[in-house]
Amino acid sequence: MSTDPTAAPAPSQSPAPMSPPVSGPSSSGPSSSGPSSSEPSFPYRLVATDLDGTLLREDGTVSGRTREALAAVTAAGAAHIIVTGRAVPWTRHILDDLGYEGLAVCGQGAQVYHAGEHKLLTSLTLDRQLAGLALAKIEGEVGPLALAVSRDGLDGDVLVGPGYQLQDGPLPTVLVDDPAEMWSAPLNKVYIQHPRLDDDALAQAARAVVGSLVDVVMAGPGVVEILPLGLSKATGLSLAARRLGVKAADTIAFGDMPNDIPMFGWARHGVAMANAHEELKAVADEVTASNEDDGIALVLEKLLGQSRA
Numbered sequence: 001m002s003t004d005p006t007a008a009p010a011p012s013q014s015p016a017p018m019s020p021p022v023s024g025p026s027s028s029g030p031s032s033s034g035p036s037s038s039e040p041s042f043p044y045r046l047v048a049t050d051l052d053g054t055l056l057r058e059d060g061t062v063s064g065r066t067r068e069a070l071a072a073v074t075a076a077g078a079a080h081i082i083v084t085g086r087a088v089p090w091t092r093h094i095l096d097d098l099g100y101e102g103l104a105v106c107g108q109g110a111q112v113y114h115a116g117e118h119k120l121l122t123s124l125t126l127d128r129q130l131a132g133l134a135l136a137k138i139e140g141e142v143g144p145l146a147l148a149v150s151r152d153g154l155d156g157d158v159l160v161g162p163g164y165q166l167q168d169g170p171l172p173t174v175l176v177d178d179p180a181e182m183w184s185a186p187l188n189k190v191y192i193q194h195p196r197l198d199d200d201a202l203a204q205a206a207r208a209v210v211g212s213l214v215d216v217v218m219a220g221p222g223v224v225e226i227l228p229l230g231l232s233k234a235t236g237l238s239l240a241a242r243r244l245g246v247k248a249a250d251t252i253a254f255g256d257m258p259n260d261i262p263m264f265g266w267a268r269h270g271v272a273m274a275n276a277h278e279e280l281k282a283v284a285d286e287v288t289a290s291n292e293d294d295g296i297a298l299v300l301e302k303l304l305g306q307s308r309a
Contacts, residue, residue, distance in 0.1 A: 042076035045250035051084035053256035069297035083233050085219040087150045088113050109236030110188040125152050125186045134210040141209045148191040149182045190226040217259040232262035
């Protein structure tokens with residue numbers, strides 16, 4: 001594994017102006033002076049949201065109600081940070097479209113990205129030799145796998161090998177016939193699929209065989225990933241929170257998949273969406289409505305209402 005934690009100084013902790021709800025949520029550090037007497041208070045200093053299945057609806061948009069709720073909590077002095085399994089190249093266009101200018105944690109915690117500056121602040125890569133060993137061990141247990149890989153960097157491609165089934169959507173990929181091409185540049189993750197095992201069964205089988213070498217997570221339908229050992233969304237979120245001057249005890253987190261479990265363990269309060277995987281619901285402090293039904297907004301509005309009371 002390699003990392004570059006010294007790339008840039010921490011961003012300013014004063015909140016950036018919020019865009020109107022139609023342009024999407026902004027993000028910044030919490031106000032150093034706190035909210036003014038005319039602004040509602042809020043019991044957390046950091047709101048961490050997953051992207052797919054949590055902040056985004058199925059059509060890839062954020063509802064006006066959720067945008068307004070996030071604007072209200074940032075006006076109250078909190079920061080909003082997106083924490084996603086997507087690497088930066090698959091996340092950046094969404095952040096730009098939302099008008100999001102703060103920090104984002106990408107690649108399952110491997111990357112801390114400053115959206116306003118379009119700058120990668122930290123990046124952790126997967127040891128390719130170790131990943132190859134892990135794959136050989138998994139295939140020795142369950143049989144041949146279909147692979148895809150995510151290359152490191154702001155413009156890293158996702159390379160897709162023979163047999164790997166892509167999900168519908170506009171995310172860019174590069175099809176490759178020669179597996180050796182996948183290993184020719186630094187990677188932040190490897191995607192694996194099996195012709196018969198479902199996602200949960202594949203993740204469980206892989207974890208049992210190579211859990212001491214790499215981490216294996218189920219991040220969504222058809223998405224099982226091999227990551228550097230010890231890496232999780234909690235890893236990246238803790239680094240970003242340190243830059244913003246906030247702690248785990250100051251944080252509320254929202255998510256929908258098993259890869260959000262470490263983030264829930266790190267944060268003071270974890271909220272699972274109604275559409276969440278059962279493994280996440282089992283460890284959540286609270287279950288809200290689905291991503292289609294403004295689940296994030298419902299919780300934030302309730303907390304703001306309690307603060308005003």
